[in-house]
Amino acid sequence: MxxxxxxxxxxxxxxxxxxxxxWIAPYFYIFIATExxxxxxxxxxxxxxxxxxxxxxxxxxxxxxxGAYATAMLLLWxxxxxxxxxxxxxxxGALLALVIGFFSVRLNEVYFSMLTLAxxxxxxxxxxQWRSVTNGSDxxxxxxxxxxxxxxxxxxxxxxxxxxxxxxxxxxxxxxxYRICRSSFGLMLRAIRQNAExxxxxxxxxxxxxxAAFTVAGAFAGLAGGLIAPFLRIASPEMMHWSMSAEPxxxxxxxxxxxxxxxxxxxxxxxxxxxxxTSITQAWMLVLGIVLALMVMFFRHGVLGALxxxxxxxK
Amino acid sequence: MTGIAAALLxxxxxxxxxxxxxxxxxxxxxxxxIINFAHGALYMLGAYxxxxxxxxxxxxxxxxxxxxxxxxxxxxVLVDRGMLRFIYQREISDSLLxxxxxLLVLNEAVRMIWGTGIHVVEPPAPLQGTIVLPGGLNYPRxxxxxxxxxxxxxxxxxxLFNRTRLGKIMRAASxxxxxxxxxxxxxxxxxxxxxxxxxxxAAMGGVVAAPMRAIDPGMGDKIIIESFIVVVIGGxxxxxxxxxxxxxxxxxxxxxxxxxPDVNLVLPFxxxxxxxxxxxxxxxxxxGKA
Numbered sequence: 234m235x236x237x238x239x240x241x242x243x244x245x246x247x248x249x250x251x252x253x254x255x256w257i258a259p260y261f262y263i264f265i266a267t268e269x270x271x272x273x274x275x276x277x278x279x280x281x282x283x284x285x286x287x288x289x290x291x292x293x294x295x296x297x298x299x300g301a302y303a304t305a306m307l308l309l310w311x312x313x314x315x316x317x318x319x320x321x322x323x324x325x326g327a328l329l330a331l332v333i334g335f336f337s338v339r340l341n342e343v344y345f346s347m348l349t350l351a352x353x354x355x356x357x358x359x360x361x362q363w364r365s366v367t368n369g370s371d372x373x374x375x376x377x378x379x380x381x382x383x384x385x386x387x388x389x390x391x392x393x394x395x396x397x398x399x400x401x402x403x404x405x406x407x408x409x410x411y412r413i414c415r416s417s418f419g420l421m422l423r424a425i426r427q428n429a430e431x432x433x434x435x436x437x438x439x440x441x442x443x444x445a446a447f448t449v450a451g452a453f454a455g456l457a458g459g460l461i462a463p464f465l466r467i468a469s470p471e472m473m474h475w476s477m478s479a480e481p482x483x484x485x486x487x488x489x490x491x492x493x494x495x496x497x498x499x500x501x502x503x504x505x506x507x508x509x510x511t512s513i514t515q516a517w518m519l520v521l522g523i524v525l526a527l528m529v530m531f532f533r534h535g536v537l538g539a540l541x542x543x544x545x546x547x548k
Numbered sequence: 549m550t551g552i553a554a555a556l557l558x559x560x561x562x563x564x565x566x567x568x569x570x571x572x573x574x575x576x577x578x579x580x581x582i583i584n585f586a587h588g589a590l591y592m593l594g595a596y597x598x599x600x601x602x603x604x605x606x607x608x609x610x611x612x613x614x615x616x617x618x619x620x621x622x623x624x625v626l627v628d629r630g631m632l633r634f635i636y637q638r639e640i641s642d643s644l645l646x647x648x649x650x651l652l653v654l655n656e657a658v659r660m661i662w663g664t665g666i667h668v669v670e671p672p673a674p675l676q677g678t679i680v681l682p683g684g685l686n687y688p689r690x691x692x693x694x695x696x697x698x699x700x701x702x703x704x705x706x707x708l709f710n711r712t713r714l715g716k717i718m719r720a721a722s723x724x725x726x727x728x729x730x731x732x733x734x735x736x737x738x739x740x741x742x743x744x745x746x747x748x749x750a751a752m753g754g755v756v757a758a759p760m761r762a763i764d765p766g767m768g769d770k771i772i773i774e775s776f777i778v779v780v781i782g783g784x785x786x787x788x789x790x791x792x793x794x795x796x797x798x799x800x801x802x803x804x805x806x807x808x809p810d811v812n813l814v815l816p817f818x819x820x821x822x823x824x825x826x827x828x829x830x831x832x833x834x835x836g837k838a
Contacts, residue, residue: 283641287641289645291585336821336824340829343577343583346644347583348776348824350585350773350776354773355814362813475769476655479648516660517656518652518653518655519652519656522653523649526646526649529635529642529645529646530646533642
């Protein structure tokens with residue numbers, strides 16, 4: 234078998250396993266898998282700007298949080314069906330990314346990292362202190378998900394049903410994201426990552442491509458946030474804090490920033506690691522920081538990169 | 549009238565402290581070409597170490613002011629030799645990632661060692677209470693001390709960079725590191741020293757800030773965001789820019805807190821956005837071209 238059919242078979246097996254998961258795995262793992270899928274999409278959206286376009290954002294949680302708050306507010310106040318909430322969550326993430334991106338992509342990478350962190354913290358402080366709208370540090374909770382919309386009537390309160398909804402949404406979003414990465418637009422982003430000066434020299438507006446990538450990434454992060462709020466039954470300011478922005482960074486690097494599926498694999502490793510470590514110690518963030526530092530110093534291509542490198546070497 | 553005078557003094561007080569922090573960020577950026585995301589965490593570490601020196605080891609304030617920043621600087625040397633050294637030759641994003649990882653580690657370490665509660669430090673005896681200024685304004689003595697310390701730091705840093713050989717070496721290394729190396733400057737040592745010096749400045753700011761602000765695990769986040777705003781407004785890598793940006797942000801806090809309390813929170817960000825639109829490289833800056 235050549236490597237292409239190899240990959241296709243592996244992917245089909247994983248997909249089948251994911252669909253069948255609620256029947257074959259213990260109850261607890263349904264929750265783990267739901268979280269992995271949502272955070273995987275969040276990380277993949279981040280990797281569109283980091284791995285593909287070469288811009289390191291430390292404020293990606295702002296869009297995730299925007300999606301979560303949009304969904305929570307619509308569910309609580311207007312009792313919208315879930316699909317409608319998700320559309321608004323995606324739009325909210327995109328809109329916020331458009332505004333923050335407009336200011337952040339104007340200068341070089343160092344400025345970009347600094348500005349995304351600063352604007353992300355601004356979003357966090359606003360949500361944290363604007364009590365009348367966002368309910369401050371308590372967050373928005375106490376909502377219930379009544380229906381999916383489009384006349385589909387399924388019990389969304391059941392974890393395995395919600396897991397399948399998440400799986401469908403994430404698979405669809407990942408497919409769209411993959412098309413974007415493989416399109417000529419995606420190629421342009423990779424060209425910018427490799428040599429922005431040269432792309433500009435070819436007569437292309439680098440800033441506009443960067444802003445477009447940032448906005449698209451914000452949209453998918455908003456969708457991921459929209460999926461997490463009904464799952465955790467809360468939208469809280471912590472979802473917008475910079476320590477939340479650190480998570481997709483680490484997931485992408487864990488999995489491998491050079492691969493489309495890297496962030497998803499990274500999210501799986503991350504969540505399992507988190508579950509395991511928080512059962513031993515409170516200092517999860519400390520471990521997170523140490524792992525991130527070690528990965529950056531010695532293991533820059535991630536788990537997927539290391540695996541593929543080994544396969545290539547053995548040939 | 550005294551209200552405005554107090555607000556102006558407050559602005560100066562906040563601004564000069566911010567200047568000490570932001571200038572450290574700038575110096576490190578100048579020579580290493582990276583933004584140290586852990587700069588705020590080092591500031592916080594300075595404040596906590598100062599607290600431990602004073603309230604747990606019983607040191608006087610002045611001794612703590614000497615000891616705590618040196619301890620933080622020593623830590624910075626270890627960080628540079630043990631972590632940053634490996635990635636100087638790589639892409640910029642790798643060094644940003646490493647300082648970000650350091651931020652996570654330091655923040656959590658502080659929570660583990662000192663807990664999540666708020667700690668309080670008393671100013672030294674001669675600086676406690678208030679003093680009546682000409683014009684009848686009653687002002688805290690310690691805030692006046694912070695203003696004086698800030699001005700002293702400003703003068704000392706200016707002399708260091710413009711009038712000493714050491715300052716010249718640092719400037720040379722930031723202008724062109726390879727050329728400096730060719731001119732027999734040990735740039736590796738310069739890089740380590742500059743990183744430690746930036747950390748020392750941050751920790752110094754932390755100890756000075758400790759008696760007038762609450763020491764809590766969120767103080768580092770607050771200050772790093774504010775210093776980012778300062779360097780964006782002033783211009784990354786510019787020494788007068790850091791001063792200008794710090795005073796501008798101090799004024800926004802001092803006057804904005806008094807006259808526009810509702811939008812005080814986002815006012816600095818609006819200021820930063822305006823500067824980015826009108827003068828993208830900052831009021832005094834030239835760096836950071838895309």
